[in-house]
Amino acid sequence: VAARSSEATNSDTTQQVDVAVVGAGFAGLYLLHRLRKTGFTAVVIEEAGDVGGTWYWNRYPGARCDIQTIDYSYTFDPELESAWQWSEKYATQPEILRYLGFVADRYELRRDIRFGTKVTAAHWDEAAERWRLTTSNGADISCHYYIMATGCLSAPKPPEIDGVKDFKGEVYFTGRWPHEEVKLAGKRIAVIGTGSSGIQSIPLFAEQAAHLTVFQRTPNFALPAHNGPAPADRLALLQGDRAGYREQARWSLAGVPYPQQMAVSWQLSDAERRERFEQAWAAGDLVHILTQLWADQGVDVDGNALLADLIREKIREIVKDPETAEALTPRDHPFGAKRPCLDTNYYATFNRPNVTLVNLRQEPITSITASGITTDKRTFDVDMIVFATGFDAMTGAIKAVHPITGRDGKSLSDVWANGPQTYLGLTVSGFPNLFLVTGPGSPSVLSNMAVSIEQHVDWVVDRLASLREAGFTTIDATETAQAGWAQHMADCSTLTLHRLANTWYTGANVPGKAQGVMPYTGGVGPYRSICNEVVARGMLGFKLT
Numbered sequence: 001v002a003a004r005s006s007e008a009t010n011s012d013t014t015q016q017v018d019v020a021v022v023g024a025g026f027a028g029l030y031l032l033h034r035l036r037k038t039g040f041t042a043v044v045i046e047e048a049g050d051v052g053g054t055w056y057w058n059r060y061p062g063a064r065c066d067i068q069t070i071d072y073s074y075t076f077d078p079e080l081e082s083a084w085q086w087s088e089k090y091a092t093q094p095e096i097l098r099y100l101g102f103v104a105d106r107y108e109l110r111r112d113i114r115f116g117t118k119v120t121a122a123h124w125d126e127a128a129e130r131w132r133l134t135t136s137n138g139a140d141i142s143c144h145y146y147i148m149a150t151g152c153l154s155a156p157k158p159p160e161i162d163g164v165k166d167f168k169g170e171v172y173f174t175g176r177w178p179h180e181e182v183k184l185a186g187k188r189i190a191v192i193g194t195g196s197s198g199i200q201s202i203p204l205f206a207e208q209a210a211h212l213t214v215f216q217r218t219p220n221f222a223l224p225a226h227n228g229p230a231p232a233d234r235l236a237l238l239q240g241d242r243a244g245y246r247e248q249a250r251w252s253l254a255g256v257p258y259p260q261q262m263a264v265s266w267q268l269s270d271a272e273r274r275e276r277f278e279q280a281w282a283a284g285d286l287v288h289i290l291t292q293l294w295a296d297q298g299v300d301v302d303g304n305a306l307l308a309d310l311i312r313e314k315i316r317e318i319v320k321d322p323e324t325a326e327a328l329t330p331r332d333h334p335f336g337a338k339r340p341c342l343d344t345n346y347y348a349t350f351n352r353p354n355v356t357l358v359n360l361r362q363e364p365i366t367s368i369t370a371s372g373i374t375t376d377k378r379t380f381d382v383d384m385i386v387f388a389t390g391f392d393a394m395t396g397a398i399k400a401v402h403p404i405t406g407r408d409g410k411s412l413s414d415v416w417a418n419g420p421q422t423y424l425g426l427t428v429s430g431f432p433n434l435f436l437v438t439g440p441g442s443p444s445v446l447s448n449m450a451v452s453i454e455q456h457v458d459w460v461v462d463r464l465a466s467l468r469e470a471g472f473t474t475i476d477a478t479e480t481a482q483a484g485w486a487q488h489m490a491d492c493s494t495l496t497l498h499r500l501a502n503t504w505y506t507g508a509n510v511p512g513k514a515q516g517v518m519p520y521t522g523g524v525g526p527y528r529s530i531c532n533e534v535v536a537r538g539m540l541g542f543k544l545t
């Protein structure tokens, strides 16, 4: 179907479209492409100055993906796949941003994206069967369908420490890193936070800083990246049967084409387990170590502990000072229950004479002053503070559009006061014609998100086309289906170890946030088959009018 372009924007008229998409990251770009191809008028609203989402905002030194780039790519167009070559196993942020810009150019997406514009509120008009979106800039939008592709990790968490405004030096957030070069050489730098962004950037700060002080609340497991060219064996599999390789990813547990591991830990001898582990450690593949060593590593505490102990041993081998090694060693959560990170010289950085680790479990920060950071034991004078403190994950960007008002004047933040409620992670009962891409209740952050995003986008756009064809104008999840999904979510997470960790998966990193495992833990393939079954059974759990 030929694409129809969206109607002209004018500051004093409302922009009328079939579909409004919020966000121009991986998800929003593919949405726009598919919506156009399916004959819907569409506009994308994006706060940033250009496309890229995560890869637009996270420009900190060392930012890269931790799923191998041959897997972390769009797969919807074989010609696109052959038109782009990744230079590394784990591409850097600039390369991934170039890729998303290349995609935007190839499908001429930018002409229907309103950059530098925030959606600030959304209201469902029952009589008109349309959403009205209020924007920070330019015309409001009236749309039949409203799709939030706002990202799971796009709302940075504000600092929890008093006094940031008093600090006279430079302050940066990894999730909002400036476009201009930040001069690091010879500076006294403090990094607060040792999640993925901290672990990626700390080695690069250390190389240039006069002194680097790392403030750590909770140690994370980090696995070696051994970056370089894409591994020959994976590349051969992909090139040998591209379609088959991609299809296997779609039905896999984590969105990367690995088979289900069948051997459980107690069927393997110590030597066999060590051999598997050493091979995986040398290969530098996060998903392999997360899912492929033995079948019970993610579901049984004892099977998990065998693996966690092997990683702890590696930390002790790398970090020379025993006290620092112990402080860097995670002991409060099963391996994989919190997202592990990829390490390029991370642990080894703590052997450098210009690096100090401050264990906030032993000496909490009491304040930030004009000259630096004070703990309850010491004061650190610094020139620069970098907050690598993470995100209000999965719900932060959705709730930041406030209010989102559905049927009967219900506000989404009230409905979600005790935690997010969704059907399939895609829809919320009482909010007709609203869709969430990789929302809470879908595999999202527990998967290769490129695969999860494509699955969501295809499912949503196919439904919109079917509704149009059948003459329906609204779709809403029933409360029963939503309650059933919550029960199924709870059942699945009882079988995994995710409930045993306090993490951003559960909301534990944000003070006052409702607690509960937010992503769907049943796996990418099983989730896809449920979504397909919902369709096959006449849109089970949805009310269409």
Ligand code: FAD
Pocket (backbone or CB within 6 Å): 022, 023, 024, 025, 026, 027, 028, 045, 046, 047, 048, 052, 053, 054, 055, 056, 058, 063, 064, 065, 066, 067, 072, 117, 118, 119, 120, 149, 150, 151, 152, 153, 154, 197, 397, 400, 401, 437, 438, 447, 448, 449, 450, 453
């Ligand atoms: P985003 O890329 O987050 O895009 C959402 C966009 O919506 C943003 O640009 C934001 O500005 C915009 N937006 C939000 N709210 C509004 C509003 N109200 N108005 C206007 N615009 C709005 N995933 C993986 O699978 N593999 C990886 O290796 C990986 N590495 C990552 C590394 C980092 C440093 C981070 C932060 C995340 C990583 N992720 C990874 C997760 C990553 O977020 C997803 O893979 C993917 O990029 C998400 O795409 P998206 O389009 O859903 O959301």
